[in-house]
Amino acid sequence: MRYLSAMLLVLLVFTTSCKNEAKEKGNKEITIAMVTFPGYGPLYVAQEKGLFENLDVKLIRIEDIGQMRSAMQSGQVDIYASTYDIFQSTQGADVPGIGFMLIDESHGADGILVNESISTIADLKGKRLAAEPGLPPYFLLQYVLYKEGMTLNDVDHKDIATQDAGAAFTSGSVDAVGLYEPILSLTKQANKGSKILISSESEPGLLADLLFSSEELLKTNPDVLKRIAKGWFAALDFIDQNPDEAYEIMGKNFGVAAAEMKDFKSSISWYDKADNIKMFDKNTENNVYDIFQMEGDILEKNGSAKRRFRPEDKITDKIINKFK
Numbered sequence: 001m002r003y004l005s006a007m008l009l010v011l012l013v014f015t016t017s018c019k020n021e022a023k024e025k026g027n028k029e030i031t032i033a034m035v036t037f038p039g040y041g042p043l044y045v046a047q048e049k050g051l052f053e054n055l056d057v058k059l060i061r062i063e064d065i066g067q068m069r070s071a072m073q074s075g076q077v078d079i080y081a082s083t084y085d086i087f088q089s090t091q092g093a094d095v096p097g098i099g100f101m102l103i104d105e106s107h108g109a110d111g112i113l114v115n116e117s118i119s120t121i122a123d124l125k126g127k128r129l130a131a132e133p134g135l136p137p138y139f140l141l142q143y144v145l146y147k148e149g150m151t152l153n154d155v156d157h158k159d160i161a162t163q164d165a166g167a168a169f170t171s172g173s174v175d176a177v178g179l180y181e182p183i184l185s186l187t188k189q190a191n192k193g194s195k196i197l198i199s200s201e202s203e204p205g206l207l208a209d210l211l212f213s214s215e216e217l218l219k220t221n222p223d224v225l226k227r228i229a230k231g232w233f234a235a236l237d238f239i240d241q242n243p244d245e246a247y248e249i250m251g252k253n254f255g256v257a258a259a260e261m262k263d264f265k266s267s268i269s270w271y272d273k274a275d276n277i278k279m280f281d282k283n284t285e286n287n288v289y290d291i292f293q294m295e296g297d298i299l300e301k302n303g304s305a306k307r308r309f310r311p312e313d314k315i316t317d318k319i320i321n322k323f324k
Helices: 002-027 038-048 065-073 084-088 136-147 162-171 183-190 215-220 222-241 243-253 258-265 273-279 288-301
Strands: 029-034 056-061 079-083 098-106 110-114 128-130 156-158 176-180 195-199 208-213 268-270
Touching: 029 038, 029 065, 029 222, 038 056, 038 098, 038 222, 038 243, 038 258, 038 268, 065 079, 079 084, 084 136, 084 208, 084 288, 098 215, 098 222, 098 273, 098 288, 110 136, 110 183, 128 162, 136 176, 136 195, 136 288, 162 176, 162 183, 176 183, 183 195, 208 215, 215 222, 222 243, 222 273, 243 258
Parallel strands: 029 056, 029 079, 128 156, 128 176
Antiparallel strands: 079 208, 098 208, 098 268, 110 176, 110 195
């Protein structure tokens, strides 16, 4: 009888331990933060269709990057989405997070619209330019200036909110403006003779989003990150195979009709498994490490990155390498 009781006790302890382990490794709630950007739509497809395997994934919106960073530092957020440039924009403080996968890139969604006085990037020197700091068109502007050996100090930059920047261009208050769709196309249509000097379509990989994990999660439970990546890749497959249902899911979560979501998709690209394997390979030209370094250089020249980070310290290939 004592032997049987002892065996039952051992079995109970073992079962409880297994359940706790399963909860910790499988069912622990993982919180992913993002700004309101439809490019993140596949995350909602993965969540709604159960493609994150047995992970309990919570998707939240935090519109301010500073608040997003604070949320990760306090443990309220496990993963967040950010572009290379926004991640590195800091006035000196450390930035939490390690990039472990690419999810999307602007493919024509952002551009620099100019009036008839500007024909080349070099013509931007001394001109009045408007772009809203912290948004992709603002970095695109810095990038095109960088290509010509210039910075924001070489132009008359005006910090104007995107919604007002188009109007400023139409009124003639500025000669060039950094905008995103659909404001970019609408402003161009309203201004005869204007043209898009450069857009993200001609600069692949420049305005791309990565998922950044907390260092703690990467260190203690990298399998969770692998399942997040698998969920994203599975969501892309689901979108290809079930577009009507998928775009309904994404549109619903961003407050737009499925048709609008499909129109938006024409100006962005989603990174699949093959894309990630290629971009996280250091032998690939313009890989994630190269782009991270280059964008940091541009930000530093324009005074937007007072603290620099080595790509190897803020990006890891450990998760994507598991898919090779």
